[in-house]
Amino acid sequence: MCNIDKYNNIYIQVFGATIEQLNEHFSKQNVPDWDSVHQLNIVSLMEDEFNIMLDPEDIMACTSYIAGKNILSKYGIEC
Amino acid sequence: MAFLEYKHVRIAGMASGMPKHISSNLHPGRKEQAFFTEYTPEDFVETTGVEERRTARHLCTSDLCYAAAEQLIKDLKWNKSDIDALLVVTQTPDYILPATACILQDRLGLNKECYATDMSIGCSGWVYGLSAIMGLVETGHFKKALLMVGDARRRAAGPPSPLFGQSGTVTAIEFARRTTPVQFHFGTDGSGFDAIITPDGGSRNQFSAKSFRQEDVEGKMLNRLQTRMKGMDVFSFGITTAPKSVKKLAEHFGFDYLDADYFVFHQANMKMNDLIAKKLKLPAEKVPSSMRHFGNTNGASIPNTIVTQLTNEAQNKRFICCGFGVGLSWGTVAFQTDNIVISKLVEVKDKIATDYVV
Numbered sequence: 001m002c003n004i005d006k007y008n009n010i011y012i013q014v015f016g017a018t019i020e021q022l023n024e025h026f027s028k029q030n031v032p033d034w035d036s037v038h039q040l041n042i043v044s045l046m047e048d049e050f051n052i053m054l055d056p057e058d059i060m061a062c063t064s065y066i067a068g069k070n071i072l073s074k075y076g077i078e079c
Numbered sequence: 080m081a082f083l084e085y086k087h088v089r090i091a092g093m094a095s096g097m098p099k100h101i102s103s104n105l106h107p108g109r110k111e112q113a114f115f116t117e118y119t120p121e122d123f124v125e126t127t128g129v130e131e132r133r134t135a136r137h138l139c140t141s142d143l144c145y146a147a148a149e150q151l152i153k154d155l156k157w158n159k160s161d162i163d164a165l166l167v168v169t170q171t172p173d174y175i176l177p178a179t180a181c182i183l184q185d186r187l188g189l190n191k192e193c194y195a196t197d198m199s200i201g202c203s204g205w206v207y208g209l210s211a212i213m214g215l216v217e218t219g220h221f222k223k224a225l226l227m228v229g230d231a232r233r234r235a236a237g238p239p240s241p242l243f244g245q246s247g248t249v250t251a252i253e254f255a256r257r258t259t260p261v262q263f264h265f266g267t268d269g270s271g272f273d274a275i276i277t278p279d280g281g282s283r284n285q286f287s288a289k290s291f292r293q294e295d296v297e298g299k300m301l302n303r304l305q306t307r308m309k310g311m312d313v314f315s316f317g318i319t320t321a322p323k324s325v326k327k328l329a330e331h332f333g334f335d336y337l338d339a340d341y342f343v344f345h346q347a348n349m350k351m352n353d354l355i356a357k358k359l360k361l362p363a364e365k366v367p368s369s370m371r372h373f374g375n376t377n378g379a380s381i382p383n384t385i386v387t388q389l390t391n392e393a394q395n396k397r398f399i400c401c402g403f404g405v406g407l408s409w410g411t412v413a414f415q416t417d418n419i420v421i422s423k424l425v426e427v428k429d430k431i432a433t434d435y436v437v
Contacts, residue, residue, distance in 0.1 A: 047354075
């Protein structure tokens with residue numbers, strides 16, 4: 001499975017989102033279910049899927065679909 | 080560098096007192112339904128790992144600590160007159176004044192020549208309290224002492240949170256000429272003081288009628304006497320700070336943390352603890368959890384986990400325990416048990432201790 005599929009699957013798993021919904025608007029501001037517990041689930045799955053350990057500031061900053069991609073990029077993972 | 084080591088003190092025993100009543104999160108009562116607007120009860124249980132917890136309407140912290148202490152003193156066959164010190168760690172004292180430790184000195188019938196005081200700190204409380212009382216006993220002037228950590232009633236009425244359980248624990252500490260060292264690491268980051276906070280009722284924001292006004296806090300309606308939390312700040316803090324503290328302790332004192340038999344972390348929620356264990360590469364069987372049946376019991380969650388999950392398995396074992404939370408504050412301790420007495424869970428009936436009501 002390629003990186004983008006792995007990444008998208010995280011949001012499908014956590015929010016039950018569809019691929020069409022995963023765009024620049026998919027964020028904490030626009031997704032009512034996006035609370036701290038869901039964010040923790042996203043972070044946890046990102047760490048598992050890509051075998052990384054995120055820094056605290058990255059965990060905090062992971063507040064949108066796009067932000068998550070940018071964070072992964074910092075760890076050398078392009079989606 | 081906040082490291083401590085004691086070489087002449089041991090943990091003699093532990094006990095835990097909890098209300099007899101079990102509140103189920105899968106079948107919440109009428110008042111508790113208010114908390115299940117964001118999540119269904121099933122989703123809440125899956126997310127937090129808290130299926131049920133112990134609650135009471137009338138019991139205070141001292142009631143639960145008292146019950147646990149009476150049982151442990153009996154099991155240890157200690158003479159009450161030999162107990163030199165009593166430290167209570169709580170966020171929910173019976174009264175704003177006096178210290179709950181003073182009430183417990185009298186209620187337990189301890190000697191009046193007894194050092195007794197309270198400490199106000201949260202989920203790192205058992206580790207901080209242990210270091211403080213062990214420091215007193217390490218001197219050799221005090222031979223036997225009790226550390227009580229617990230939280231019971233909330234400071235203000237409101238729907239009970241399905242995450243938190245009530246309890247009162249006691250840890251018995253004894254002077255010992257020869258024993259394995261007890262080692263600590265501590266940390267504090269007060270810049271996160273408002274990550275978990277009860278805004279009103281102290282001197283900064285005095286209690287007033289406005290304290291009862293409901294306000295929107297991250298989508299939840301809370302009054303200003305209820306504790307609020309910046310969830311993501313706290314999660315991020317917990318899952319990064321706890322593993323670092325364990326590693327720092329091991330590095331400073333020159334041992335391999337993976338050699339420990341058990342790792343007992345503050346029982347914040349299941350997801351956080353799974354992540355902490357994963358970051359430290361710990362096998363699940365070394366990381367006991369009491370959250371499912373007792374919830375988050377604040378500073379008492381570490382001793383509660385040992386008492387309820389390791390009652391018969393705690394003998395001659397090496398432990399690493401880490402508490403973290405409000406402050407922000409964290410502390411990690413490594414110790415070896417040796418002839419430790421663990422009392423069975425004491426279940427306390429929900430009634431008012433009328434002798435201590437004003």
